[in-house]
Structures are given as C-alpha cells and as structure tokens.
Amino acid sequence: MSETLLLLHKELLQAVRDRRTVLLTVLFPLIFYPLMFWVMGAMVEREQMRLADxxxxxxxxxxxxxxxxxxxxxxxxxxxxxxxxxxxxxxxxxxxxxxxxxxxxxxxxxxxxxxxxxxxxxxxxxxxxxxxxxxxxxxxxxxxxxxxxxxxxxxxxxxxxVEPPFSLEVIDTADRASFAQLLFTRMLPYFLVLSILSGAMGFGAEITAGEKERGTISTLLSSRLSHRQIVMGKFLAVLTVALVSTVVSGIGLLVGILAFGGGIGGLGLSTAGWALLLLLPLAMALSAIVLIVGSYARTQKEASAYLVPLLMIIVLLGISLIVGVTDPEGMQFAIPVAGSLAAVQRALEGRLTLGEAGWALGSSVALAAVLLATAERVFRSERVLFRM
Amino acid sequence: MKPVVVDDLTKTFGHVRAVDGISFEVRSGEIFGLLGPNGAGKTTALRVLAGLIRPTEGRVLVFDHDVADRPAEVRAQLGFLAAETGLYERLTPMETLVFFGRIFGLSERQIAARCRELLETLGLWDLRHRRVGVLSVGERQKLSFARCMVHDPPLLILDEPTAGLDVFVAEAAVELILELSRTGKTVLLSTHDMHLAGRLCGRVGILHRGHLAAVGEPACLREELGADDLTEVFFRAIRRAGLSPEEANLVR
Structure with a gap:
C-alpha cells in the first residue's frame, strides 16, 4: 500500500504542477460557472422586462x-x-x-x-x-x-x-428564484457528472497514454512496483483529481446559482452528503474507464479521441434529465450513469428514497469494481502496454 | 552466481518472433553489448531481462532469480535505462531520485546520501531543484543514469544509451559507463553503433532478426571471422548464421 501511496503522491505532485490540469480542474469551474449563471440571470431578467413591456x-x-x-x-x-x-x-x-x-x-x-x-x-x-x-x-x-x-x-x-360578476387575473410566478431552483435540481447533477469526467479525462490520459508516449512507463515498470500497485496508484490519482474537479465545480455552480438570484435553501449537509455519496462510486467507475482507455491508447491524443463518445453519452443523458425525459423508477436507478444522475437529482429535490439510493449506489459500486479489475487486466497485457 | 544467464529465450508477439531461441551469459563486472540493427530484437530481449515482459519460452536468470517467477527480486538487482530518458518533466532531479529511492525501499537517510553522491558525481547538484523539463538533453541523460543507479544495483541494463545524443553528451555517457564498470558494476547494453560497442564492450552478442548470430570478445570474433572491425564482424556473422543473406552480402 505504501508504494501505491508513493505513486499517488508523485502523480498528484505532477498534477498540481500542470497548468492545464489546474486550469481545467480548479480555475475554470470557479470562474466559468458563476460567470455563466450571472450572464444567464442577466439575460433572463432582460427577457422578462422585454416581455412585460x-x-x-x-x-x-x-x-x-x-x-x-x-x-x-x-x-x-x-x-x-x-x-x-x-x-x-x-x-x-x-x-x-x-x-x-x-x-x-x-x-x-x-x-x-x-x-x-x-x-x-x-x-x-x-x-x-x-x-x-x-x-x-x-x-x-x-x-x-x-x-x-x-x-x-x-x-x-x-x-x-353590484360586485363584478367575475374577475380573472393571470399571475406569472416564474421568476429568477424558481428558474434557479430548476437549474439547481436539474442542471447541477449533470454538471457535476460532467465535471467528474472532464477532471478525469485529461489527467487520466496523461498519466497512462502519456507515460507510454514519453517512454516513462518502462521506467515505472522496471521499478519494484507491481502492476497492481501501479494501476491502484494511478486510479487513486485520477479519482482524486476527478473528485476535486467535482467538489470545486459544485462550489462554482452553487456560487453561480446564488449569483443568479436563486436560493439553495434545500441544500443541507444531508443532501450534499447524499449527492457526494452517490457521485463517489460513479467517479470511481468513470476513473476506471479513463484508465482502461488511457492504458490502451498509444498517445494522449488517441486516448482523448476514444473518450469523446463517453462524454457525448453523458451529455445526452444530461440533456434528457434537464428536459425531464428521464424519470426512472425502482430498479431503473441501477442503470449506470443515468441512474446515478437521476438519484442525485432526486436527492437535491429532497425526494430520494432509500431503495432508489440503494439501486444507484449498488450498481455504481459493482460497475466500478468490474471496471477497476478490467483496468488491471488491461495494464497487465504486454500487447497493450507496449503497443506501438 | 552469474549476473545474467539467458537460456533459449524466445519472445513472440502474436505471429511475430521478436526473439528466437537466444542463449548467452553476462559475466560479473563486464560490459556486454547486444549488437544489431533496428528491429533485431535487442529492446525486446532487454525488456524480458528487466522483467518488463515475460518470456514466451526459455529461461532468464538474473543473479539466480528467474525473471518470470521472481520479477520483484530481479528488479531490485538491476537498474534499467530505456531508450527514452524516461523522466518526469514536472519533477526535479532531487524529487525523481527520492521517488525511486523510496520505491526501492531505501531509508530516508540512505536516499539523502545517495542523492547527494549521485548528483554531485554527475554534476547535477546545482540543478537538483530545477524541473526536469528545463534540463538539457545531456543533463537529462545523466539524471537517467542517476535514476537507474539510485538503489545501487549490481547490474545495469542500458537500452541504446547513446542513441539520439550529440557527440559531447554521447562521450559523457560512454565515460560514465566505463566508470561504472571500473566500480565493479556489470553492464548489459544494446546498441546499433559498432564503433561504440568496440570501445565499450568486453564481449558482444550479434543479434539479427531475433537470432543470436555470434557471441564473444570483439578481438576473438574479428580473428574468427577474418574481419577488420566490428561492422564487418556483424555482416560476416549473420552470413555465417544464414540470416538475411542478401543483407550480409553487402560486405564480402
């Protein structure tokens, strides 16, 4: 385990010194999300004023x-x-x-x-x-x-x-706060999952395919580290960066929603805890996928190209969640990624049941375990590791 | 206890036999060179020796440890320098050596002493806190040597240690390898540079298309094959072994 932690430390040291990783994982979400919501808020307000007049x-x-x-x-x-x-x-x-x-x-x-x-x-x-x-x-x-x-x-x-025979008054209750609530419950889960992948993708590709590309993989393999220790060290490093990206994105999004004029009154420690608990195994599964793809690819560029379809699937699932097409029940929460997304949404809405959480968590944990075992298997393959 | 014993080693990738039934030994304290052109199977052979990949057939012993059965023990006994410098650009030389020292289980005290010794000897002490990414090619090559020697292994496996280096850096690398040999290290290197092999190696193995065509001291091989230099030895050896005759006929 100590060797695994040594590798984890080395990978994270490199991550914090990589401008691109720091920019994408920390600075971008903290600046972009509040700015995006502020711009959206300003646009909605302007549109409302235009329609009122x-x-x-x-x-x-x-x-x-x-x-x-x-x-x-x-x-x-x-x-x-x-x-x-x-x-x-x-x-x-x-x-x-x-x-x-x-x-x-x-x-x-x-x-x-x-x-x-x-x-x-x-x-x-x-x-x-x-x-x-x-x-x-x-x-x-x-x-x-x-x-x-x-x-x-x-x-x-x-x-x-005589009183008027009837009176009809139409009151539009749509305001910034209600719109912000919609963003909070529907867009937040999507952005959080997206941030897991965006955090894991670039960094994961670099420490797997990048190692092959630079020839440092031979150095690592000729050390006393076993294949399992290398896979675990790299997996933990990708997972850490993905979770940092998620938490920072969550902060950025919440600041953005507040800047938009919405409230996050429904977000207590319990809700945030549930959301993180549901996202953790999903982050593990996505990190393992990145590790598999990165180990297989010859170069970082090739790894990124292979990961784009995965990103597209998550984007599509996210869109279906935002427009309300996806509304699973019972066992449907076990569907990978989609189930977790829906469960996080329900948690934020305060209507997640234990059964739904169980299906989402159980399936994600099982998926993560299978994918991690696959990642180790892929990493042990000489044909994959020294694929030219 | 011989540093390296290779017995009928074969390594295949699918239908390709990268190394085909080669056998040789490396003696304690010598510099042994595997000579051959690109694609001869040198890197594959060295990767098997270093425990990076498993042999398909045959046996490789490093200090009596079978690389297939005890790769961890084998790796502890050797330092492997890949054809690329194999360094992490965002770490400093000091961090690089500390990382690998810890991986090899050295104590913090041993690591500190070893880092100072290696970095001072190689003229990198003043650069120890600079990022590897800003070091020159020569400095990186020196650091690569330091990296594979940090745990003070008795055997060094060097894959094309001077390939791609300019004449000054290559010369420094040659001096370093000779110095390592003088301090009692056993060195097994691969190269396609016959002149370099002639300068460095006590014994050489001629490798072509996965087959070992000849093994011996350069002087003995020259005499045996009636050749003037190692380049001629190479061509005559592969012709004698019946390997790629059309290429062997380039030299008569």
Missing part, C-alpha cells in the same frame, strides 16, 4: 366591425391591432410569425347580444406568443366586463351596488 401586434378578424367588443379590442392601447377581413390570410400571416397573435371574434348563433365566439391563435412555444396570449386575455377580460356592465346599467342595475 410587450405591446403585441395582433391581427383582428371580425364579422361586425362596429361590435363593441371588436371596437374595444381594436382601440385598446395595450395592443397594436390591424383589422383584416380575410380570416385565412390573417391566420397564415400569424403562422409565418408576421404577427404575435391572430384574434377571430365571431358570434354564436341564437345566443343574443352577448354570444361571442373568440379564437386566439398564438405560437405557444414562443415566449412572444405566450406574452401576447396573456395580454390578450387581460384585454378581452376587461372589454367583456365593460360590455356586461354597460348592459346591466342599461337594464337599470346600479353598478355601484
């Missing part, structure tokens, strides 16, 4: 242009309205995004003077369309209320004695 451009199609509702909508200062006669033309223009919304006001047959059929056409996937919809609802509500009031006054009702 939006005066939607609406194409209005109506059968009776002198109808009080049509006149009221057309003259409302909260909208820019263009009245069109051809409904088909108006809807086509709205679909081509030439207007924020199209409003079709018609009459319900045999429904009397208050029988309106109102259609609002908007692109719901577009924030501008959503803002236009909210504004149109406000305007229609106000106009309809005014018409109803006029009718009631005409029927001799004293409106000062």
């Amino acid at each position: 939006l005066v939607p451009y609406v194409l209005l199609v109506a059968e009776e242009l002198d109808d009080p509702l049509v006149v009221g909508v057309a003259e409302d200062p909260r909208l820019v309205v263009r009245v069109m006669a051809d409904a088909e033309q108006a809807l086509a223009a709205q679909r081509r995004a030439q207007a924020d919304a199209a409003l079709v006001i018609g009459r319900i047959d045999d429904a009397g003077e208050l029988g309106y059929r109102v259609q609002i056409h908007v692109d719901g996937g577009d924030p501008l369309g959503q803002a236009a919809l909210a504004r149109l609802r406000e305007v229609l509500q106000a106009q309809l209320q005014a018409i109803v009031s006029d009718r009631l006054v005409a029927l001799g009702v004293d409106m000062e004695q």
Whole structure:
C-alpha cells in the first residue's frame, strides 16, 4: 500500500504542477460557472422586462366591425391591432410569425347580444406568443366586463351596488428564484457528472497514454512496483483529481446559482452528503474507464479521441434529465450513469428514497469494481502496454 | 552466481518472433553489448531481462532469480535505462531520485546520501531543484543514469544509451559507463553503433532478426571471422548464421 501511496503522491505532485490540469480542474469551474449563471440571470431578467413591456401586434378578424367588443379590442392601447377581413390570410400571416397573435371574434348563433365566439391563435412555444396570449386575455377580460356592465346599467342595475360578476387575473410566478431552483435540481447533477469526467479525462490520459508516449512507463515498470500497485496508484490519482474537479465545480455552480438570484435553501449537509455519496462510486467507475482507455491508447491524443463518445453519452443523458425525459423508477436507478444522475437529482429535490439510493449506489459500486479489475487486466497485457 | 544467464529465450508477439531461441551469459563486472540493427530484437530481449515482459519460452536468470517467477527480486538487482530518458518533466532531479529511492525501499537517510553522491558525481547538484523539463538533453541523460543507479544495483541494463545524443553528451555517457564498470558494476547494453560497442564492450552478442548470430570478445570474433572491425564482424556473422543473406552480402 505504501508504494501505491508513493505513486499517488508523485502523480498528484505532477498534477498540481500542470497548468492545464489546474486550469481545467480548479480555475475554470470557479470562474466559468458563476460567470455563466450571472450572464444567464442577466439575460433572463432582460427577457422578462422585454416581455412585460410587450405591446403585441395582433391581427383582428371580425364579422361586425362596429361590435363593441371588436371596437374595444381594436382601440385598446395595450395592443397594436390591424383589422383584416380575410380570416385565412390573417391566420397564415400569424403562422409565418408576421404577427404575435391572430384574434377571430365571431358570434354564436341564437345566443343574443352577448354570444361571442373568440379564437386566439398564438405560437405557444414562443415566449412572444405566450406574452401576447396573456395580454390578450387581460384585454378581452376587461372589454367583456365593460360590455356586461354597460348592459346591466342599461337594464337599470346600479353598478355601484353590484360586485363584478367575475374577475380573472393571470399571475406569472416564474421568476429568477424558481428558474434557479430548476437549474439547481436539474442542471447541477449533470454538471457535476460532467465535471467528474472532464477532471478525469485529461489527467487520466496523461498519466497512462502519456507515460507510454514519453517512454516513462518502462521506467515505472522496471521499478519494484507491481502492476497492481501501479494501476491502484494511478486510479487513486485520477479519482482524486476527478473528485476535486467535482467538489470545486459544485462550489462554482452553487456560487453561480446564488449569483443568479436563486436560493439553495434545500441544500443541507444531508443532501450534499447524499449527492457526494452517490457521485463517489460513479467517479470511481468513470476513473476506471479513463484508465482502461488511457492504458490502451498509444498517445494522449488517441486516448482523448476514444473518450469523446463517453462524454457525448453523458451529455445526452444530461440533456434528457434537464428536459425531464428521464424519470426512472425502482430498479431503473441501477442503470449506470443515468441512474446515478437521476438519484442525485432526486436527492437535491429532497425526494430520494432509500431503495432508489440503494439501486444507484449498488450498481455504481459493482460497475466500478468490474471496471477497476478490467483496468488491471488491461495494464497487465504486454500487447497493450507496449503497443506501438 | 552469474549476473545474467539467458537460456533459449524466445519472445513472440502474436505471429511475430521478436526473439528466437537466444542463449548467452553476462559475466560479473563486464560490459556486454547486444549488437544489431533496428528491429533485431535487442529492446525486446532487454525488456524480458528487466522483467518488463515475460518470456514466451526459455529461461532468464538474473543473479539466480528467474525473471518470470521472481520479477520483484530481479528488479531490485538491476537498474534499467530505456531508450527514452524516461523522466518526469514536472519533477526535479532531487524529487525523481527520492521517488525511486523510496520505491526501492531505501531509508530516508540512505536516499539523502545517495542523492547527494549521485548528483554531485554527475554534476547535477546545482540543478537538483530545477524541473526536469528545463534540463538539457545531456543533463537529462545523466539524471537517467542517476535514476537507474539510485538503489545501487549490481547490474545495469542500458537500452541504446547513446542513441539520439550529440557527440559531447554521447562521450559523457560512454565515460560514465566505463566508470561504472571500473566500480565493479556489470553492464548489459544494446546498441546499433559498432564503433561504440568496440570501445565499450568486453564481449558482444550479434543479434539479427531475433537470432543470436555470434557471441564473444570483439578481438576473438574479428580473428574468427577474418574481419577488420566490428561492422564487418556483424555482416560476416549473420552470413555465417544464414540470416538475411542478401543483407550480409553487402560486405564480402
């Protein structure tokens, strides 16, 4: 064990003297993540202000242009309205995004003077369309209320004695804090896993494939270190750098979320402990993969090329997690990487069950053990080690 | 107890027989050279001797320890210098020697004494806290020698110790090897430089395409094969052994 620790010490000494490793593992997450969240926060705030001040451009199609509702909508200062006669033309223009919304006001047959059929056409996937919809609802509500009031006054009702028949108010609760919460629970696990790999990749490739490339592997193999000691020393070194990268990235992300304006009130010691516990075996498994690939590759460049697909898989899993496609149950938490990602997310949301944690932890630990044994096997192979 | 006994050693990589049934011995205190062109099997043979890779067939004993069965004991008895300098660029010379001294189980006191002795002898003492990456090629080569001698092994295995070095550094390396021999170390080296082998080696083995064509003292081989120098010895030996006749006919 002491020889393994000697090798670990040597590898870490080299790591802290490597500008690229220090930059990627420590400085980048501490600077980039807060900056990224600050920029995102500023952009979200600017967008919210822009949408709040939006005066939607609406194409209005109506059968009776002198109808009080049509006149009221057309003259409302909260909208820019263009009245069109051809409904088909108006809807086509709205679909081509030439207007924020199209409003079709018609009459319900045999429904009397208050029988309106109102259609609002908007692109719901577009924030501008959503803002236009909210504004149109406000305007229609106000106009309809005014018409109803006029009718009631005409029927001799004293409106000062009558409460409005109904009141509708749309309140958008989306703010920076809620958005930050979304980042915290959905993006944090993804970034943490990504930081494990980004920390392990470059450094791991250097101390495996790089050793072969520089010819230092023969020096190491001719010492009294056994293959197992070399593999364990290198594995612990990669794992250490990966965990440092994860913890530093976690700090950077939390600072970023705070800078964004969100709260991390849900993050207690217990939650952070669970997240780290779930990430540890995953970091072990990913470090072992890096070690296997690095041992097999002839050069650092070749190792990096082999590791890119792994990075892509994690990126895809992360994206599916962020958009909410992945929502595993029970045994599905045993799926490597995806299960751990989902378990960390549940832990941050405060709804991780012991069973789910057990599946995620158990599968990651088993995977890490198998991969570490494979790494040793690969490292013992002369054909791999002296592959030219 | 002979430093090295190689008995019918064969090493294959897939279908390629890198070393094919070679046998020779290295005597205590001598400088033995394995001569041959690139691809002759020299590096493979030395890697087996140093315990880096296992023999496919045959037996190799280093101070009576079988390299296949007792690689740790074998490695403790030898210092191996690979064709590359094999140094870590972000460590200093002192850290390099301390690391390998600890790996070989020396006490901190022994390490301190050995580091001072080696670095002073090789003229690296003033550079001991500089990063290896900023050292010159010659300084690195000296440090490589120091690295493989830190545990004071009785046997040194040097793979192409002067390859790629300029004339000054190569000459310094030659002097160092001769000095090691004078202090009683046994040296087994590989080279494709016949002139260097003639200057350094008490005995040589001619290796070509994995086969050992001849073994002996350079003077005896010259006489035996009627050759003027080691280059001619090399060509006549491989022709006599029936190895690669078209190449052997380059010299008549």
